[in-house]
Amino acid sequence: MDRLKGKVAVVTGSTSGIGIGIATLFAAEGAKVVICGRRESKGQAVVDRIRDQGGEASYHYMDISQPDSIEKLFADTAEKYGRIDILVNNAANVGMKDGRVDELTLDMWDGIFQSDLRGTFYATKCVIPYLQKNEKGGSILNIGSMASCSGDLGSTAYACAKAAVNTLTQYTATQYGKQKIRCNCVRPGLIVTPENETRIPQTLKDIFSGNILVDRWGCPEDIGHICVYFASDESEYVTGQIIDVDGGLNAHVPTVAQFRQLGSRTW
Numbered sequence: 001m002d003r004l005k006g007k008v009a010v011v012t013g014s015t016s017g018i019g020i021g022i023a024t025l026f027a028a029e030g031a032k033v034v035i036c037g038r039r040e041s042k043g044q045a046v047v048d049r050i051r052d053q054g055g056e057a058s059y060h061y062m063d064i065s066q067p068d069s070i071e072k073l074f075a076d077t078a079e080k081y082g083r084i085d086i087l088v089n090n091a092a093n094v095g096m097k098d099g100r101v102d103e104l105t106l107d108m109w110d111g112i113f114q115s116d117l118r119g120t121f122y123a124t125k126c127v128i129p130y131l132q133k134n135e136k137g138g139s140i141l142n143i144g145s146m147a148s149c150s151g152d153l154g155s156t157a158y159a160c161a162k163a164a165v166n167t168l169t170q171y172t173a174t175q176y177g178k179q180k181i182r183c184n185c186v187r188p189g190l191i192v193t194p195e196n197e198t199r200i201p202q203t204l205k206d207i208f209s210g211n212i213l214v215d216r217w218g219c220p221e222d223i224g225h226i227c228v229y230f231a232s233d234e235s236e237y238v239t240g241q242i243i244d245v246d247g248g249l250n251a252h253v254p255t256v257a258q259f260r261q262l263g264s265r266t267w
Contacts (some may be wrong), residue, residue: 002172003232005030008081013091015042017193021220022227027055034077036062064091064119068222074126084130086231090143098155116161135182139231141167144187149250172242182239184230189246191218210257213248
């Protein structure tokens with residue numbers, strides 16, 4: 001298991017949830033992983049877990065809303081390890097207040113765009129000079145959201161910010177592909193993590209169960225596995241792609257769940 005052997009990976013927002021799943025699998029595949037976020041104790045716990053499993057990792061404080069914090073993250077990582085090969089833009093503030101268009105204030109809108117789009121853009125901008133130094137370039141992975149796929153009843157600002165991440169992915173891939181820098185986006189579906197499992201109502205789980213095409217909810221490792229592929233040399237010919245990892249949630253017409261309940265294939 002050395003698909004990422006010799007590579008240095010920075011995974012933002014890796015002190016919990018999906019970020020832990022990505023970072024853990026990266027380390028298992030031989031990468032040196034930088035765990036970063038605002039919560040040092042949780043970050044160090046992830047580092048300790050990776051080291052206990054024989055991997056290599058370190059923690060670095062980072063606040064995705066603070067440009068100087070992002071700059072320092074990459075400068076210190078390059079100084080410590082001599083290179084950066086992979087960036088996973090996972091950090092986002094999903095928990096910020098959001099709602100319908102008429103419910104949102106400009107402060108709410110700006111706050112979500114700052115953490116979920118501005119931070120992703122700036123981390124991408126900052127890492128590019130380091131990737132340009134590598135003979136084989138590098139890989140940037142943006143963690144998007146199924147919220148950006150179509151309209152919904154709430155989470156307007158979050159969905160719009162994540163839709164912009166889709167476009168940022170394609171522009172980054174277009175502008176730096178000739179320099180062997182690839183950029184792809186992974187859009188998770190319902191991912192049940194140790195942090196959110198007790199907060200997800202059973203009603204919501206039932207709705208998703210009726211609409212996903214497989215027989216379970218997603219877990220952080222589901223996102224981690226596809227990220228390993230995009231971070232590895234196996235995907236050298238893949239860039240500018242937006243991939244849904246959602247159990248098939250967005251692969252069917254919206255009436256499938258209702259017709260399945262009726263035992264019917266069509267009207």
